[in-house]
Amino acid sequence: MRSDDHQIVAIIGAGPAGLMAAEQVARAGFEVHVYDAMPSAGRKFLLAGKSGMNLSHAEEFDQFKSRYRQNADILAPSLRQFDANKIREWAGKLGVETFIGTSGRIFPIDMKAAPLLRAWLHRLKADGVRFHMRHKWVGVEHQQLRFSTPEGIVNQTFKAIIFALGGASWQRLGSDGKWAEIFASEKIATMPFQPSNCGxxxxxxxxxxxxxxxxxxxxxxxxxxxxxxxxxxxxxxxxxxxxxxxxxxxxxxxxxxxxxxxxxxxxxxxxxxxxxxxxxxxxxxxxxxxxxxxxxxxxxxxxxxxxxxxxxxxxxxxxxxxxxxxxxxxxxxxxxxxxxxxFPIDEAISSAGGVAFAEVNEDFMLISKPGWFCAGEMLDWEAPTGGYLLSACFATGVTAGQGVVNWLRQKELVVGEKENDR
Ligand SMILES: Cc1cc2nc3c(=O)[nH]c(=O)nc-3n(C[C@H](O)[C@H](O)[C@H](O)COP(=O)(O)OP(=O)(O)OC[C@H]3O[C@@H](n4cnc5c(N)ncnc54)[C@H](O)[C@@H]3O)c2cc1C
Incomplete structure (x- = not known):
């Protein structure tokens, strides 16, 4: 077992929410390490591209936010700051032009996920983000996160962590929902997973x-x-x-x-x-x-x-x-x-349930665990298909990522002030 505590920010989960969070934190100049249990990033994102990647929806904002049902108001600030236009702009900067279909749904022109993911990972690496694949987060020990890796167990300490572990459908793509047991052992309330967008x-x-x-x-x-x-x-x-x-x-x-x-x-x-x-x-x-x-x-x-x-x-x-x-x-x-x-949850497009909103603040930081943030489908919201799922994953990733940046800067400020006072 080895221990290494010089890392700065960990993102656990390399799906769209985790990658979006990584982008925010890395661009603010912090050292970012992304961990994922799978051998490669964004497997569900790639699958979403198989049937025509629907990135977002162009309807007016009040209608758009109502798709998130009882969580519409909680998610609204996040959805508004990274709305459909921002998503199109973001994809455009990665060299992927988008179009609005007759139903208002927004797609990449080629309907695919792979070129977007490829360009995104390339840019994240250029921004200094480091990827640690085949690292499954399996628990917490003495304030350290514990990963199971092909080389054995690795324990790490981080200044801040963003969990973006996904929901509980399509286990074979990585999102097995097992993280909920670890959260429960850390006394973080999660709502039971349920199939959403299912037969x-x-x-x-x-x-x-x-x-x-x-x-x-x-x-x-x-x-x-x-x-x-x-x-x-x-x-x-x-x-x-x-x-x-x-x-x-x-x-x-x-x-x-x-x-x-x-x-x-x-x-x-x-x-x-x-x-x-x-x-x-x-x-x-x-x-x-x-x-x-x-x-x-x-x-x-x-x-x-x-x-x-x-x-x-x-x-x-x-x-x-x-x-x-x-x-x-x-x-x-x-x-x-x-x-x-x-139909069984594993066949569902997405899952309802996950981290209860009562557990997090407006930046999706866990109230009981300062420095631990959550993003994406692992938060307890659901929405129909139509681009709303990815939209909320991107948006909560942006909010959590910016939340980490603000939280770390605040901490640096406090430490600086304390040192000046000495
Ligand atoms: C067939 C299909 C088609 C879809 N099409 C669309 C669409 O067109 N438009 C749309 O908006 N949405 C679509 N979706 C839904 C969308 O893909 C998901 O909502 C989205 O991928 C969730 O993003 P996420 O980052 O929260 O989680 P995920 O993409 O599930 O990523 C979570 C990551 O966390 C990792 N992980 C989990 N547990 C651990 C652990 N313990 N340790 C380390 N890593 C871990 C996983 O390996 C995974 O890489 C589709 C889904 C499916 C199944």
């Missing part, structure tokens, strides 16, 4: 899942009454899977669905399969003579419904409703779909 289990029949697993449902409107009796609805698309449903439209409701399941054992979505047609119009079309045509071909020719829509109706409705035009029209406009439970 949900539906009890499909064998016939339905065999025939339709993998089929997307496009242009469908979903409504949900949440536990506060507020009704939200949104039009978009999701995918039928073997176990249930997932996709961007379901992710948008995932926090409310999860809370409803926790409160009542299940959550019921209302699906409008024809958001462009009124109920009256649907009744009218259904009531036109169908001759010898089957109901499915009648629904297809008169209303443009696909086989997956028809199968969904059969899957969820009793025959008496299917045979009654008015009842069927009502169900086409508000088909109840019962969700039983979230």
């Amino acid at each position: 949900f289990v539906v009890g499909w029949s064998d016939y339905f899942k065999q025939k339709f697993a993998g089929t997307p449902l496009t242009n469908v409107n979903v409504s949900l009454k949440n536990i506060h009796k507020e009704t939200f609805s949104k039009t978009g698309q999701f995918v039928i899977t073997e176990r249930g449903v997932e996709g961007s439209l379901i992710y948008a409701f995932s926090a409310d669905i999860r809370e409803t399941i926790q409160a009542s054992g299940c959550a019921e979505l209302a699906l409008d399969l024809l958001p462009g047609k009124s109920q009256e119009r649907v009744i009218e079309e259904l009531s036109s003579p169908r001759g010898s045509r089957s109901l499915s071909s009648h629904l297809r020719s008169k209303l443009g419904l696909h086989p997956v829509h028809c199968a969904l109706l059969h899957e969820n409705l009793p025959v008496s409703v299917i045979q009654d035009n008015v009842a069927l029209a009502k169900s086409i406009k508000a088909l109840p779909l019962r969700l039983q439970s979230p």
Whole structure:
């Protein structure tokens, strides 16, 4: 075991939050060492780039901050100081131009994460940031952080630490949430991890899942009454899977669905399969003579419904409703779909839970541990997909990084004053 206490600032976790924090501290002239359990930095960030890296969102700020639900006001100062324009500017300085898509989402022009991460790591190294990969933080011993490394256990002391350890999904990319046990042993309160932006289990029949697993449902409107009796609805698309449903439209409701399941054992979505047609119009079309045509071909020719829509109706409705035009029209406009439970957290895009905001000050420094800061998904917030996840990781990284700089400068000032007084 060796000990080395001349290091200055440690960042534990080389995801987007940790790297952003490292940038702030290094640019202020402090010595920065980044530690990560994995062999390379930003693995989840790179995965995010596989399906089109959505860096942020261009909507106006009040709408933007509302995506963070009950934590909107806590995160607002941080989100405002490193907002979507700043993120675009920052990416531009790394040689990655961005564009705003028709939905308002902001992407790099090539939609990829790898060129951005490459340029970012290159610049951080040029700024003097030192990386220690395969260093897993495993605990605290006599005020020192303890790392498990290929060479054995290493203990280190730091002037300040920023933890950016991520949430608890996609363990194989490094964020296994095990840090929460160490925090608990240090008496730092964390909220339990829960899947966010995840799919949900539906009890499909064998016939339905065999025939339709993998089929997307496009242009469908979903409504949900949440536990506060507020009704939200949104039009978009999701995918039928073997176990249930997932996709961007379901992710948008995932926090409310999860809370409803926790409160009542299940959550019921209302699906409008024809958001462009009124109920009256649907009744009218259904009531036109169908001759010898089957109901499915009648629904297809008169209303443009696909086989997956028809199968969904059969899957969820009793025959008496299917045979009654008015009842069927009502169900086409508000088909109840019962969700039983979230898919496992490891498959989720992100996780809710983590360090409770009551534990940190406005710079995300732990109140009980002066000099220990937190950033990114390990803080207890959640948001839908749409660039909001990375935005908050970047923004909290900036705030924590600047918090460390101010805290260290304050300390230097106090030490200087004490020395002058002697
Ligand atoms: C498939 C997928 C697609 C996504 N797409 C998008 C998108 O387009 N837009 C968007 O906004 N968000 C997206 N996200 C979410 C986004 O990637 C995450 O929210 C973000 O990476 C979290 O950043 P972070 O720095 O807080 O944590 P992470 O990126 O999880 O990084 C945490 C780091 O800490 C390290 N670590 C953990 N524990 C230890 C330990 N004990 N010791 C040392 N190191 C440790 C890990 O190895 C990891 O490198 C996506 C996520 C997934 C899974």
